[in-house]
Structure formats: C-alpha cells, structure tokens
Amino acid sequence: MHIPSSHRLRALGLAVATLTAGCLPGGNAFAQAAYPAKAITIVVPYPAGGSNDTFARQVAKELGDELKQPVIIDNRPGASGNTGTAQVAKATPDGYLLVAVSSSMTTNAAVQSKLPFDPVKGFAPVAMFAKGPFIVAVNNDFPAKTPAELIAAIKAKPGQYNYASSGSGSVNQFGTELLKAKVGDLQIAHIPYKGMGPAVTDLIGNQTQLLVSSGPSLLPMVRAGKLRAVGITSLKASPIAPELTPMSTAVPGYEFELWWGLLAPAGTPPDVVAKLNSAVNRILAKPAITANFLREGAIATPLTPAQFGTVIADDVARWKTLARQQNITAD
Structure with a gap:
C-alpha cells in the first residue's frame, strides 16, 4: 500500500479545509459577490x-x-x-x-x-x-421691498391680501403658513393653484400678492423684472441669492428649506x-x-x-x- 508523502497530505488537507469553509456560514468560497455586483x-x-x-x-x-x-x-x-x-x-x-x-x-x-x-x-x-431655501416674492404693485415692510403691509390691511401656492398641502403652503404661525397675527388668505405655472402667472397679474417658492420657480421672473423678491427663507444670507435679506430679520426664528x-x-x-x-x-x-x-x-x-x-x-x-x-x- 502506497503512503502519500507529507507534501501531498498537506495539499489534501488544504483542499478539504477550503471546501469545508465554503460550506459553512461565513465561508468565502460560495459567498455572494461584493456590492454592487450589477446595475x-x-x-x-x-x-x-x-x-x-x-x-x-x-x-x-x-x-x-x-x-x-x-x-x-x-x-x-x-x-x-x-x-x-x-x-x-x-x-x-x-x-x-x-x-x-x-x-x-x-x-x-x-x-x-x-x-x-x-x-x-x-x-x-x-x-x-x-x-x-425658498424665495419670498410679491408682485410689482405690492408696497414692500424688505421682510419688515412685507409684514407691516399685511398687518396694515388684515384679510385684504392673498397668497398663492401650487396646491393645498403643498410645500409652498407649508412655507407660508409657517411664516404666519411665527408672526402670530398675519391675516392673509390662501389661494391654491394646480401647479406652480399658474400660481406665478396670477402673482404677476396681481390676482394674488405673495408667493413663497423655490429659487428656480421665482428668480428668473424676479431678474426679468416681472416680480419683486423681498426676502429668502434661510436663517442667514444664502449663496442661492446673496442679495436677498433673510425673513428671519423681521420674523425671528423663521426658516424654511x-x-x-x-x-x-x-x-x-x-x-x-x-x-x-x-x-x-x-x-x-x-x-x-x-x-x-x-x-x-x-x-x-x-x-x-x-x-x-x-x-x-x-x-x-x-x-x-x-x-x-x-x-x-x-x-
């Protein structure tokens, strides 16, 4: 009977150990490919x-x-x-x-x-x-150019102004209602639209007077002179529109992003x-x-x-x- 050499015994033992490791939990022989292995x-x-x-x-x-x-x-x-x-x-x-x-x-x-x-x-x-952050914009006929003037103008004529949004329950409504809640007695009614396009159109036409929305929605109209931006909803000045004053200067703690x-x-x-x-x-x-x-x-x-x-x-x-x-x- 032939007896394997020590070298062959070691090789056989290594092969058995490798196969055994692959069959046990945590073994690598049949392990899944590292993530990600596909699209x-x-x-x-x-x-x-x-x-x-x-x-x-x-x-x-x-x-x-x-x-x-x-x-x-x-x-x-x-x-x-x-x-x-x-x-x-x-x-x-x-x-x-x-x-x-x-x-x-x-x-x-x-x-x-x-x-x-x-x-x-x-x-x-x-x-x-x-x-x-959001931009706070008004139409060009509205008597305000700063956050403080905006709050003062709405308070001076309670219930006479409207704000627009892209729909009931939209982020625009939440941003504006948060502003109202922070002020405490800001009486301005909500006019919901089906989308941002008609909301911006009616703001330009003075059917509504205020819209709180994203920079891409409003800044092109502001820079074209069709709307006026009175503030921004970040706590501090933002690189999105560094020329705009934060609403928090007039309404402490107000932030919406x-x-x-x-x-x-x-x-x-x-x-x-x-x-x-x-x-x-x-x-x-x-x-x-x-x-x-x-x-x-x-x-x-x-x-x-x-x-x-x-x-x-x-x-x-x-x-x-x-x-x-x-x-x-x-x-």
Whole structure:
C-alpha cells in the first residue's frame, strides 16, 4: 500500500479545509459577490425635468463611476410622488432599488393619513443630496421691498391680501403658513393653484400678492423684472441669492428649506448603506456638482445616514404639528 508523502497530505488537507469553509456560514468560497455586483436603479417618483429628477440624474452619473456599475434613473410618477416611493418601500432590501425623494415626502405625511408607506420606518436613509431655501416674492404693485415692510403691509390691511401656492398641502403652503404661525397675527388668505405655472402667472397679474417658492420657480421672473423678491427663507444670507435679506430679520426664528436625498428600503444591510453614503458624499464634494446644484437653487449637503434619518423624523413631526395648528389639508 502506497503512503502519500507529507507534501501531498498537506495539499489534501488544504483542499478539504477550503471546501469545508465554503460550506459553512461565513465561508468565502460560495459567498455572494461584493456590492454592487450589477446595475442599481434609482426611482424618481416624479416626471422628468423637476428638481428631484435633476439632482438624481446628476448624482447617478457620478455614482456609476464611483461604484463601477451602471446607475439607472427610472421615473415612476403618480399620486404626488407616493406611487414610486411606495414601490421602493416594498422592494427587496438589497441596495439595488433606491428612491430619490424631497422634503415634500414629509409634508405629504402631515396631510395624508393613509400613505402607502411609513416615511420614517419604511426606509433606510442613505444620503442627503442638498438643501435649498425658498424665495419670498410679491408682485410689482405690492408696497414692500424688505421682510419688515412685507409684514407691516399685511398687518396694515388684515384679510385684504392673498397668497398663492401650487396646491393645498403643498410645500409652498407649508412655507407660508409657517411664516404666519411665527408672526402670530398675519391675516392673509390662501389661494391654491394646480401647479406652480399658474400660481406665478396670477402673482404677476396681481390676482394674488405673495408667493413663497423655490429659487428656480421665482428668480428668473424676479431678474426679468416681472416680480419683486423681498426676502429668502434661510436663517442667514444664502449663496442661492446673496442679495436677498433673510425673513428671519423681521420674523425671528423663521426658516424654511427644502431638501433632497436618497432612500433605500428598510432592512437594507448597513454596510451597503454605508458604501452608498460614502460614495454620494464624495460626489457632493466635487466642485462641478456643487456649482450645478447652486444653479438649481440648492446647496450640496453631505450627511451621515443617521443624521439624514433624524432630519426626516423631525420634519414629519414638525409638519404634522403645523398642519393641525394652521388647518392645512391635502387637495
């Protein structure tokens, strides 16, 4: 009978150990490929062309380069963003289907009692993209050029002026009602429109007198001389429009900013979330991205997943309180 050499015995032992390790939990022989091993899809729950879509596409292009896998944008609009967002909430939590949302998700939660997802518990926060203040604009006939003059003019004629929004329960209404709540006795009626276009048109025509909305919605009209901007809703002067005075100079503590960010389904592995967060934050540090976001009225805002989760939870609670206080309801 032939007895194997010690060299052959060692080789045989190594082969058995390798096969055994592959069959045991934690073994590497049959382990899944490192994330990401295939294309990633980012759902944008709105039509192409809006701010969610713009920021998601800019990040997706860079994210594909960072992760060495294609990152695909899939627009799934419907139900004020709820349709596409709900589809991601119900998806397999493996990091391959994500959703790009904005703070309108939290204002929706404040006025819609039966959302098809939980905005706090239904997702794993991945990364914030950006934040951006609103512009406070009036028509050219309105007797105010500064935040203090705006408040004084409305108080001088209580109930005689109207403010516009893109719809009942919209972020524009929340921004204006927060201003009213901070002042305490600002009597100006709400006129909801079906979209920002007609709201801006009627503001120019003096059918309404005030509109609080994003920089891209208002600044082109302001710079064309068709509207007057009286302030900005950041606590301090903003690079979005550094020439504008913060409303907080006349209304202490008033601040209203939109945010945009990326979510994964709840239960997504923490290491996958961490890898995505790190990649997005590297992207946000690129000067070209910072400049592009600024042109769209937003400031790149890198956060950890935990910090982003706190923002979402705090906003949901805050807007629910304001909706009850100011009687804000959905269409």
